[in-house]
Every structure is written in C-alpha cells, then in structure tokens.
Amino acid sequence: MTRFLLRRLAGAVLLLFLVLTATFLVLHLAPGDPGSLLSDPRIPASQRQALQELWKLDRPLASQYLSWLWGTIRGEWGTSFLYRRPVTEVIASALPHTLILGLSALGIQLLLGVPLGLWAARKRGSLGDRLLRIGSSFLYAVPLFWLALMALALLSFRWGVFPPSHALSVEAAEWPAWRRLLDLFHHLALPALVLGIGAAGGWLRLVRSGLRETLEEPFVRTARAKGLPEHRVLWVHAVRPTLAPWLQLLGLTLPGLLSGALVVEVIFAWPGLGRIAWTGLMGRDYPIVLACTAWSGALVILGNLVADLLAAASDPRLRETVR
Amino acid sequence: MSLFPRNWSTRTGTGLVLLGLTLGLAGPWIAPFDPDRPLDPVAGAHLAPGSERILVETDLGPYLVERLEMSPDLLRVRHGGETKLLPVERLERDPRRVTLWAGTDRYGRDLLSRILWGARVSLRVALLAGVLALALGIAVGSLAAFGGRFLDGILMRVADGLLAFPRIFLILAAAGFWAAGETVVILVLGLTGWMEAARLTRTELLRLRNETHAQAARASGIPTSRLFLRHLVPLALPPILVLSALRIGDTILAEATLSFLGFGIQPPTASWGNLVADGQDVLLSAWWVATLPGLAIGATVLGFTLLAEGWREEA
Numbered sequence: 001m002t003r004f005l006l007r008r009l010a011g012a013v014l015l016l017f018l019v020l021t022a023t024f025l026v027l028h029l030a031p032g033d034p035g036s037l038l039s040d041p042r043i044p045a046s047q048r049q050a051l052q053e054l055w056k057l058d059r060p061l062a063s064q065y066l067s068w069l070w071g072t073i074r075g076e077w078g079t080s081f082l083y084r085r086p087v088t089e090v091i092a093s094a095l096p097h098t099l100i101l102g103l104s105a106l107g108i109q110l111l112l113g114v115p116l117g118l119w120a121a122r123k124r125g126s127l128g129d130r131l132l133r134i135g136s137s138f139l140y141a142v143p144l145f146w147l148a149l150m151a152l153a154l155l156s157f158r159w160g161v162f163p164p165s166h167a168l169s170v171e172a173a174e175w176p177a178w179r180r181l182l183d184l185f186h187h188l189a190l191p192a193l194v195l196g197i198g199a200a201g202g203w204l205r206l207v208r209s210g211l212r213e214t215l216e217e218p219f220v221r222t223a224r225a226k227g228l229p230e231h232r233v234l235w236v237h238a239v240r241p242t243l244a245p246w247l248q249l250l251g252l253t254l255p256g257l258l259s260g261a262l263v264v265e266v267i268f269a270w271p272g273l274g275r276i277a278w279t280g281l282m283g284r285d286y287p288i289v290l291a292c293t294a295w296s297g298a299l300v301i302l303g304n305l306v307a308d309l310l311a312a313a314s315d316p317r318l319r320e321t322v323r
Numbered sequence: 324m325s326l327f328p329r330n331w332s333t334r335t336g337t338g339l340v341l342l343g344l345t346l347g348l349a350g351p352w353i354a355p356f357d358p359d360r361p362l363d364p365v366a367g368a369h370l371a372p373g374s375e376r377i378l379v380e381t382d383l384g385p386y387l388v389e390r391l392e393m394s395p396d397l398l399r400v401r402h403g404g405e406t407k408l409l410p411v412e413r414l415e416r417d418p419r420r421v422t423l424w425a426g427t428d429r430y431g432r433d434l435l436s437r438i439l440w441g442a443r444v445s446l447r448v449a450l451l452a453g454v455l456a457l458a459l460g461i462a463v464g465s466l467a468a469f470g471g472r473f474l475d476g477i478l479m480r481v482a483d484g485l486l487a488f489p490r491i492f493l494i495l496a497a498a499g500f501w502a503a504g505e506t507v508v509i510l511v512l513g514l515t516g517w518m519e520a521a522r523l524t525r526t527e528l529l530r531l532r533n534e535t536h537a538q539a540a541r542a543s544g545i546p547t548s549r550l551f552l553r554h555l556v557p558l559a560l561p562p563i564l565v566l567s568a569l570r571i572g573d574t575i576l577a578e579a580t581l582s583f584l585g586f587g588i589q590p591p592t593a594s595w596g597n598l599v600a601d602g603q604d605v606l607l608s609a610w611w612v613a614t615l616p617g618l619a620i621g622a623t624v625l626g627f628t629l630l631a632e633g634w635r636e637e638a
Contacts, residue, residue, distance in 0.1 A: 014480070015483070015484050015487055018480070018481070018484035019484065019487075019488060022484070022485075022488070022493065023496070026493065026496045026497055026500065137625055137628060137629065138621065138625065140624075140625075140628060141572070141620075141621045141622075141624035141625035141628055142617060142618075142620065142621035142624070143576050143579050143580060143583070143596075143599070143617060143620050143621070144580070145579075145580060145583045145584075145596075145599065146599055146613070146614075146617030146620065146621070149599065149602075149603055149606060149613050149617075150614070150617075152606060153606035153607055153610065153613075157606060157607050158607060252486075254487075254489075255486070255487060255488055255489040255490060256489075258489035258491075258492075259489045259490055259491035259492070262489070262491050262492070262495075263491070263580060263583075263584070266584060267603075274491075274492075277492060277495065277496075278495070278584060281495055281496070281499035281586065282585070289495075289496055289499065290496070292492065293492045293493065293496050296488075296489045296492045297487075297488050297489070297492075300487055300488065300489060301487065304487060
C-alpha cells in the first residue's frame with residue numbers, strides 16, 4: 001500500500017509540474033512576449049515594473065522559466081492589478097468557494113445519477129428507462145451555460161425560489177453565524193443544482209451500462225440461484241465489482257467538473273476560482289489568470305489522488321496492477 | 324456501420340446532423356433577412372417570436388409597422404404605438420407583410436437569420452477544430468504506437484497531463500492572451516482536444532498489431548508503412564469514427580462556451596454562443612433571445628451524440 005501511495009504521489013507531482021509548465025508556456029507563447037502584453041495601456045507603470053521583476057523578462061527564457069517555477073512553488077505570485085492585493089490572498093478567498101461548489105455538485109451528481117442508473121439498469125427497456133435516456137441525452141447536449149440561464153430565469157427571476165447571484169446576501173455581514181451559513185446554502189443551491197444535474201446524466205449512463213453487463217455475469221446468476229434477496233444480489237454481488245472503475249472515472253470527471261464550475265460561477269457571480277479567472281481575463285489581470293489556471297490544475301490532481309486511493313481501497317487488485 | 328442506418332439512434336442522429344449542416348450551408352440563401360441589419364431599431368427591438376409586421380423600406384432605413392394606409396403621396400403608418408406619415412417617394416421597395424418566426428434581438432435584428440448565419444460560423448469552427456484535433460490525435464497516437472517505448476512514454480504522459488487539466492482554463496488563458504478571432508478559436512480548440520483520439524488510436528493500433536492477420540502480413544515481409552495503412556488503419560477506423568462524432572459535438576459546445584464567455588467569436592458576427600450571451604440580460608422580458616440559439620446547439624449536439632451511440636451499437 002505504501003508503495004502504491006508513493007507512486008501515486010510521484011505521479012501527481014509530475015503532473016503538477018506539467019501543469020505549471022503548460023501555464024508558463026501559455027503566457028510565453030502568446031504573440032509577442034509577455035513584455036508586449038505589458039504594453040497594455042490599462043496596466044499602470046508601477047505594476048509593469050513589478051511584473052518585469054517577477055517574470056525576470058530581461059533574462060533568457062530558460063532562466064525566466066526556472067525562476068518563475070521556483071517563485072511559484074514558494075508562493076510568490078505577484079500582486080493582482082484588479083484587486084490590488086497579493087494574488088495569494090485573492091486565491092485563498094476564492095478556493096473555498098470553488099471547493100464547496102464543486103463538492104456539492106459532485107454529491108448531487110452521484111446522488112441523482114447512481115440510483116437512477118441502477119434503477120434504469122434493472123428496468124431496462126421500460127418507459128422510465130427510455131425517458132431517463134432521452135433526458136440524460138438532452139442534458140448532455142445542451143450547453144451548461146444555457147441550462148444555467150434557464151434555471152436562473154425560472155427558479156430565480158420568475159418564481160424567486162433562489163437568489164440569483166453571489167454567495168451571501170448584502171446584509172449578511174450583520175447576521176449571526178448560523179444564519180450566514182443558511183444564507184450561504186441558499187445561494188449555493190442553484191449553482192450546485194445546475195452543475196450537478198448537468199453532469200448527472202453521464203453517471204446515469206455509466207452506471208446503467210456498467211451494471212447491465214455485470215447483471216449478465218454468471219456469478220450474479222449464481223447469487224440469484226442461491227435464493228438471495230434481490231437487493232443483496234444487486235448491492236453486494238453486482239455493484240461491488242463495478243465500484244472501482246466508477247471511482248477511477250470519478251477522477252477523470254474532475255476536470256470537466258471544474259470547467260463547468262467556471263461557467264456556473266460566471267453566470268451566478270459565485271466568487272470562486274473560475275469567476276476570478278474570468279474577470280481577471282476581462283481585466284487583463286495576468287497574475288490572477290495564471291494562478292487560477294495553476295490552482296485549478298492542482299485541485300484536479302489532488303482530486304485524482306483521492307479518487308485513486310478510494311478505488312484502491314475498494315479493490316485490492318488495483319494496488320498491484322496500477323501503473 | 325452502414326450507409327443506410329437501421330437503428331433509431333443512428334437514424335435520428337443522422338437526421339439532426341444533416342438538418343444542422345444543411346441549414347448551416349444554406350443559411351445565407353434561406354435566411355429571411357440580413358443578420359446584421361436592424362430591421363427597426365426603435366419599434367423592432369425584442370419582438371416576440373411569431374410577430375407579424377409590415378416591413379416598409381425607405382431610403383432612411385427600414386420600419387416595422389403595425390398598420391399601413393396608402394394614399395397617392397403619403398403613407399399613414401402605425402409605428403411603435405404612434406401614427407406617422409411617410410412620403411411615398413422615399414420607398415425603396417413595396418411594403419410587405421413579414422412574420423418574425425424567432426422574434427428579434429435588442430437592436431431589432433431578426434433572430435432566425437442570426438441563428439442561421441450563426442450555425443454557419445459555429446459549425447465551421449467546430450468541424451475544422453474537430454478535424455484538426457482528430458488529425459493531431461491520430462498522428463500522435465500512431466507515433467506513440469510505432470515510435471518506440473521512449474516516445475510512447477513521453478507522448479502519453481503529455482496526453483494524460485492535458486486530459487487531467489480543466490480544459491476551459493487553458494482555452495480561456497490562450498484565447499485571452501491571443502487576440503480573439505475565428506482562426507485562434509479553431510487552433511485553440513484543436514490543439515487542446517486531441518488527447519482522447521491519440522489514446523484511442525494508440526490502444527487500437529497496439530491491439531490490432533498483435534492480431535493474427537497483422538502478424539501474417541508482417542511475416543510476409545511488407546514494409547511497416549504498408550502494414551500500417553492497409554492492415555491496421557482501416558480496422559481501427561470504426562471506433563475512431565465513433566469518437567470523432569462525439570468530439571465534434573463536444574467541440575460545438577466548447578466553441579459556444581468560449582463565445583458565450585466573450586473570448587470566442589466576437590459580435591457583431593453571430594455564433595450560437597454569443598447569441599445566447601446577447602439574451603442573458605433579458606431572460607424574462609425577451610426569453611427567446613437566449614433560449615432559441617441554445618436549443619439549436621442542443622439539437623445539433625444531440626444529433627452527433629446519437630450518431631456516435633448508434634454507430635457504437637452497430638459496430
């Protein structure tokens with residue numbers, strides 16, 4: 001187990017390094033050098049000086065890269081142009097918001113997708129199964145931003161069930177902690193629902209097709225023949241062997257979850273990484289954009305690590321065979 | 324896989340995709356109006372779908388009027404709730420009755436025409452970016468399968484790394500640092516979308532290479548290039564086609580997202596994504612502006628998804 005853990009960690013570190021390199025390249029491969037990016041008239045001279053310092057623009061590319069990498073690892077990310085605060089602070093306030101949104105959406109995805117998928121696999125070909133298939137195809141095909149706008153129009157603007165934007169009400173600063181928490185969940189509900197429902201269809205399909213194959217396996221027939229109750233056949237004999245692949249897939253869906261979170265954060269003005277990266281791009285706030293890109297990569301890598309560990313815990317064979 | 328599909332998914336998928344492509348191709352000829360020209364900036368803004376008006380085109384610009392009475396030298400029109408008089412010699416065309424099937428946007432431009440012209444842009448970008456991604460993916464996958472273990476290791480690590488990255492951050496960062504435009508969007512989407520095709524190509528080629536027919540071909544002493552082109556690629560094609568249908572659907576969504584966020588196709592050029600963005604401030608008062616282009620995206624992507632699903636079942 002320790003060996004598996006170490007290999008996984010080493011892989012994660014390597015990936016993080018690749019992510020940081022990609023981030024650096026995105027900045028430096030843009031037409032012209034970052035120096036000409038800085039000729040943007042909206043950037044004040046003092047900031048330009050600071051950035052030139054930070055990115056060591058007078059040195060050769062390899063040296064710039066190394067000093068940038070070293071600085072990034074030590075947490076020196078410069079100052080945001082828009083917020084006039086250290087990037088570290090801005091990210092630190094955005095990260096929890098993205099985490100809570102992403103985790104809630106993940107929870108909704110699984111709570112909706114997995115039971116419905118199990119149900120659809122058992123009632124294969126029924127009217128309900130077909131309706132679910134059509135529904136999940138539709139949810140997959142329409143853009144997330146459109147789904148978010150429709151939810152906003154109906155649930156927020158027309159019926160007023162949920163607040164349309166931000167994480168807390170304006171007057172929340174004066175409220176006691178428990179009321180602020182309730183207010184946060186009230187604001188969280190709509191973005192998390194949109195992000196969760198948008199991706200629940202994928203899980204539904206995955207669980208449905210995975211279980212459908214397992215239900216035809218001989219060991220399931222044996223379990224039934226032994227006279228075990230159906231719920232035991234399903235949960236103990238059929239679901240268990242499909243669990244590990246699902247958990248591994250969980251890791252693979254994380255990049256999509258964060259990409260979706262960006263769209264949802266922009267529409268609902270949810271103050272997370274995505275929202276900050278988007279406003280940063282709009283305002284040419286390069287240090288913020290780069291930090292958000294690197295951090296979103298780091299979040300995915302961390303999530304993948306957790307998913308791999310869970311998968312290994314659920315299936316001992318994986319600990320040996322995993323690369 | 325056959326040219327005359329039997330199952331429901333392939334039939335519906337083919338139908339939707341063909342419908343989308345036809346409308347996209349024929350857009351300029353079947354669009355009722357110029358997509359960029361306001362039909363009536365004052366009284367024509369945010370007209371609901373199905374509104375009927377009389378289009379009066381004068382040398383000072385078009386008017387969408389509700390009622391019209393003609394006398395020898397004057398037109399008495401009901402325009403935006405007011406009665407106005409227009410001199411007849413200023414008419415450029417005979418007044419005609421028009422139905423605005425999809426309504427108008429905030430500048431009084433015909434939404435149906437904009438969706439049709441937007442289809443052209445969105446589908447062109449998605450197809451070109453999709454083809455670029457696939458070509459890159461197949462090339463990288465083949466290199467990985469045939470280029471030795473070292474190259475294979477590097478290429479697959481890079482693909483894994485990019486797959487593990489929330490693509491939209493990369494796309495946005497690239498599109499934001501470069502000047503937005505159609506070419507940049509195609510390049511960015513193509514260069515960030517090749518990984519799945521590369522992995523699939525590699526897996527398929529490695530699997531096929533060890534099959535009996537490939538071993539027999541190799542034992543007969545044919546060159547690797549011929550083995551590759553004649554004995555491996557044709558057999559690897561069906562799963563790659565399935566993936567490509569899915570990828571093009573995804574690319575349509577990616578382009579729409581990019582344009583919606585303001586870093587893709589720039590207004591006034593219509594694309595499905597920026598059309599939805601146009602409507603986000605008027606979700607209740609003019610619901611059709613955001614809703615209808617979104618449904619167009621949904622129908623086309625659904626077509627590609629069903630096509631992929633049907634092909635997979637038939638293969």
